Structure formats: C-alpha cells, structure tokens
Amino acid sequence: MTESSPAAFKATQPSATQLLANLDSAAGVVLHKAATLSDDDLRSASALPSWTRGHVVAHLCGVANALARQCEYAVRGEKIDFYDGGYEGRTQAIEVAAGHGAAEHLRDLTGALDRVLTDMRGLADDGWQLPISYRDGVIYDGGLALWRELVIHLSDLELGRGPETWPADFCRHLFDFLQARVPAGLLLKFQPLGLPSFTLGNGGAGARTVYVSGILTDMAAWIAGRTPSLDSLRAEAAADAVDLPELLPWPAAVAPK
Template identity: 40%
Template structure:
C-alpha cells in the first residue's frame, strides 16, 4: 500500500474566510433569481424542499454568528435554541416562507456573519465555544461546510465540481469518523495525493477508494456523486465500505 498523506489538511483562517465569502456570493446569485415555485420544489435531500434547505442554511448562519458573539464576551451558548428539537422546528417553520422572505433573511444572515467574524490574527479565533466543544475557528469551518454542501443540495445547478481541492480534503478530514473502524481506508482521488486518517490502523486489510475528488467527497458526505467511487482490496474490486453516521456535534 502506498504511503498516503496523513498530515492535517485544515486550511488557515484567511482561506476559510475567502471560501465562505465565495460560497455566500454564489448563494446570493442563486437567490436573486428564485421564486415561490423554486422554493417549494423538492431539493436533492429526501423529504426536504428547497425551502427546507434555505431555512436550514439561514438557521445555521444565525447560530454561527451567535456562537461568535457570545465567545467575544467569553460566554457559552448552545448552538440552536432548544437543541435538536428547536433546530427541526425552526427548519419546518422557515421552509414555508415565500421566496422574498428567504432572500431577505439570508441577506441579513450574510451581513451579520461578515460583521461578526473576527479579523485574521485575532485571538478570538481560539476562543472556546459550545459548538463541538471547539473554537470560533471551528464555527467558521462549520459554516463553510454547510454553505458549500447545501448549495449542492439545493439542486439549483451548483454541483460538487465547484468544490475546491482544499474543501474536499477538509471534508476527508472532518468526515474521517464515518469510515469503518478497524479497517484502513485510503482515499485515492484521481490526479491528487492519496489520503488516509492519521489514526488509521497500520495493519491489513487495506481498502482503497478511487474516483474523482469531488465524487469521493460527495460519497463521504452521504450524497449521490456524479460517478460513484470504486473500492479495491489487494487489487480486487470490492463493495464500497459502509459509512458510519455523520460525526455528532456532541
């Protein structure tokens, strides 16, 4: 088995802020042309309309901003009001809003976040938050994931091919807990350096997953890629390993 890249792939603050701004700009462009028919139509997520996806993005954005605002006062607050039940209720309530209200709400969310993120180099990036028992920087990474992944879920002509290599490799790292324990899974995206989790077992069996980098990232994220990756063990094709649940936010 070839030696795979095992070093951390988390980008720096400047890159994440640029990527978040880029994703926000794409979403603003999508929203500029939506109407109620678009909002009420099904998304790529089973059981969710596009309105559900838009409501969820807005809720995550407000929750992210709140984490940072409380962190600036050295205070902790839960990510969603009411926890998981509150999250679900807010999505259902927001899903039925007309297109104009989704546009207005998301515009407010983008503006709020732009004003809330600390500047690069600020000590606030390392301030503790309740989200995943992490830091403000972890909140920015979450917003980056949510916007990029759910832009694809909207099924509005924005595909995973818009994801940068940096983002795909960040997903590899973040979603590594989904890979089966006790088995070393090496991700081998075409034309890119292979990757496996730093704590992956060093003993057989080895499973290598081959495919386009965007397709591998989509598969790890639980979405349907344009072309399903393929798995091999000792050069023999095998069924893709079953994935564990999305990493819990604790």
C-alpha cells in the same frame, strides 16, 4: 501483506484570513443562487430526503444565525447552546420557515449571512481562538463549519453547483473532518486521479483494506454522504472489484433528544 496503522490524514487548514475569504466567496454564490429561486422552486424537492429547497435554505439561515450567536457570546467571554431550544428548536424552526415565500427566504438568508460574516470580520487575530460551545471548540471551528454548510448545502439545492465544483482545499478539509465516518477495522486507500494517494482509517490487526480510485471531488462527495456527480469512483479489495463500503453517520454537532 500486513498493513501498518497509518497516521491520521491531516489537511492543511486555512489561515483565518483565507477562511474568511472562503466564507465570503461561498456566501456570495449561495445568495446569488438563492436569488434565482421562485416560490415554486422552493417547494420543489432538494437532494436531501424529505427536504424541499425551502428546508435547505431555512437550515442555512438557522446555522448562520446560530454561529453568529456563538461569536457574539464568545467575545463577551460566554458560551451558549448552538441552537435556541436545542435540536428540537432547530427542527421546529426549519419546519416553520421552510414554507416561506422566495422574498422572505432571501431576506432572512441575506440577513443571517451578513450577521455572521460581520461578526467574523470584526474579530481580532486571537478572537478566532475564543471558546464556543459548538463541538467544544473555538470560533475558528465554527468558521470551518459554516464553510462546510454553505458549500455542501448549495449542492443539495441542485442549482448547477454540484460536488464537481468543490475546491480541492475544501475536499481535503472534508477528508480530515470526516475521518470519523470510517468504521473501525477499515482502511480506505484513496487514489485520486492525477493526485497523491492518501489513507483514512485506523487499521490495526485484521483490518480490511479497500482501494478507492476516481476523481477527488467524487471522493469528497461520497465521504460527505452525497452522490458523486462525475460517477468516477471504483472500489477494489484483494484485487477484486467491490461495492463502496458503508460509512458511519456524519459526526453530529447537536445530538437529538
């Protein structure tokens, strides 16, 4: 049977008010968990290759400050690079801060999240549509990025908040944002347990179709490049069991030099 090209999956995006509530909630959980980390905990490995928990916390701090800077320049009608010093500056800042002690990490992360959330709370309704340099988007896009960073990297810290805790609306947002990871010529037909099916991919003549069944949070974890925590995913193509297909890299916001 020839597959027709499906319409792109499109999640219903949260309103600015709901997004801010999501950010407040996610930031609260991240700070609560970060407050439990000792110096030794921060030197321990995270779920990310070659990164300790200290690297993850330093990265979250850097992202929060970068997005605050985007907001602060945008309300003045200006744009600025996402990271001071570009990708190299980002990497250097993470390496420098990764070895900090627990008290310093918590102080810096608390300050960075308070800064960006205060900036976003102060926006007028139309302020969320002010242009920023991040992905050539608007502040609202930056808010979605912060939501992704907080929820996903909290799971990377491996502190009992894995992908199985991701809310359904967050999972749907990830499928929308990460459609770019599906290679050309591949259709992914997701069949989440107890929920409506959906398709990602461009299709076209000769497209390969792979059916992926399982629990929604495991699907979201896989498309986000994380290990599905409930081990529920099963893939099938042409009525045969197959391995999950390889996906393209995460769509980077800042290209390395």
